[in-house]
Amino acid sequence: MRPKVMQLCLSDGWGGLEMYPARIIPELARQGWEAHGLALAGSRVAASLAEAGIAPLTVASRGQALWRVGRILAYLKAHDIGVVHCHKSSDLRLGALLATLRPGLRLFFTDHMGVTRPKRDPYHRWAYGRVTRVFSISETTRARNLRAFPLPAARIRRLYLGLDPAPYLEAPGDAERATLRAELGVPQGAVAIGLPGRLTPGKGQRVWIEALAGLAEMRPDLAWHGVLIGGLTAGEGSNEAFVAELRRRVAALGLGERVTFAGFRGDLPRCLQALDIVCVPSRNEAFGLTAIEAMAAGRPVVGSNSGALPETVDAATGRLADPEDPEAWAVALAELVADEALRERLGAAGRARVRADFTLARHVEALVGEYAGQAEAGA
CATH class of the missing domain: 3.40.50.2000 (Glycogen Phosphorylase B;)
Structure with a gap:
């Protein structure tokens, strides 16, 4: 029995x-x-x-x-x-x-x-x-x-x-990936910078948006697009007033054409494959499952240097930045957006780490x- x-x-x-x-x-x-x-x-x-x-x-x-x-x-x-x-x-x-x-x-x-x-x-x-x-x-x-x-x-x-790494391993074909990126609002040729998770204070969306504004000012030569993946309503677990605040801030910073509010997605493993960089700017993650999911998908992670994230994300798999410092985030993002080979090395190391430990x-x-x-x- x-x-x-x-x-x-x-x-x-x-x-x-x-x-x-x-x-x-x-x-x-x-x-x-x-x-x-x-x-x-x-x-x-x-x-x-x-x-x-x-x-x-x-x-x-x-x-x-x-x-x-x-x-x-x-x-x-x-x-x-x-x-x-x-x-x-x-x-x-x-x-x-x-x-x-x-x-x-x-x-x-x-x-x-x-x-x-x-x-x-x-x-x-x-x-x-x-x-x-x-x-x-x-x-x-x-x-x-x-x-x-x-x-x-x-x-x-x-x-x-x-996690079960299997759903994160199979890379979509070029046509499927192009379709996914179009659904997420990512223009052709842009580096997709994603932030999956509930849209609530504490998850770091504010500092992320400020960091994107800093990135645009710091490196106007770089082509990138930000994607927020997460429910937009209370029924989907998000704070609707906070979502409205984020939309206003995006507009005020002139990022309306460079940031997509993608809403809830039930196909996160596929979406991660469509991104190029995954951000986890939460101030106090108890573990950071999103970081592990991104690493399983072979994506480099930029995470907060607080909470438990430094236990999973390091210089071999991504970058860490102060969750209260948009400039530090902009610097980390600029490095990854500008260097495709670095993104690939970090992503491969992250995938190996998941297979070994998570x-x-x-x-x-x-x-x-x-x-x-x-x-x-x-x-």
Whole structure:
């Protein structure tokens, strides 16, 4: 009988945290684990789990999950599930209660966001005390977790996220790439500078736009085009007031013909192949999955020299710049826009780094080892 794990994510949002459970389910299956899910009814998390091939147990709210804990315990018993993996700190209340009421249950928590405040009060001591292992998605977040959580260092493990490189490897033909670039508004002969991600303060779109203005002034001889890839509405996860602010700033800087708001794209691996440079100017990335996706697609990355990005992007795979310094970004972009051979070298090195360190198979291999208790056994 295959070992079983329940992925617990009671979130009604949609971002990297919420996408994670469904992303790992196929690889869990390939590595011999049967996945189950617990999600909010009608949420995108529940829909994504269904699309990944499992029928999740659902509850109407987090509160209902607590007062119907008996139903969840019965489900765990009926399906002989011995592992629960939580992905939001607010879900730990339920996870810890399940671990208390079902002795022997192994409880895991991935801190996807990076904790910012100490959690050493009596409630958190109780909740985290039931956790078998906390996973930090970077060394940066692990350092914060060590300071914040009431746990010994041995129970907090750095476990980098991973992806399946296959969708990013197959380069489109010339005709398909030309079509993609036209869809993204990139003129022929221009170097495409992309910034994928939610359009919200903190993701760095402001400094990026200012950097493009600086690039235009610094190197008027260079042909380039900026592409913002991300939803433009609240329903697509973006801040509509912020989107309007960005549009106004683009117009005020005279960049209207040089920046495209491409909107949400469900084909990001293909879009990355159509770009020449990918930017990640977030001030405080807990990991930086977008950078890894760009590297898997063989694209050089310009990222912020803060948060966890310096753990994945270096001088061999891209460039780093201060997220508060548009001029530094303009200088980094100018170097890459002007040198196609450099872009190709950095992109190739980034792709090799992903294959070595950031594959989904490697991530899940470490994960299931923890699920099975191999770390405690010395495996």
